[in-house]
Amino acid sequence: MTDKLWGPKELAEYLGVPVHTLYQWRTKRYGPPGRKVGRHVRYRQSEVDAWLDRQKVA
Known part of the structure; x- marks a missing residue:
């Protein structure tokens, strides 16, 4: 399975x-x-998804 690479524009859109x-x-x-x-x-x-999973809402 190939891991997709995002540029800053794609990542910004994904994260909002x-x-x-x-x-x-x-x-x-x-x-x-x-x-x-x-x-x-x-x-x-x-790695982006793993980072998101580690984020906690205060």
């Missing part, structure tokens, strides 16, 4: 947050783990 928020999270080391592919940031769907 602005793309700018993803970049802020990256600088603060928060949010789903991303990887550099060349000069682009990509997110693995399975």
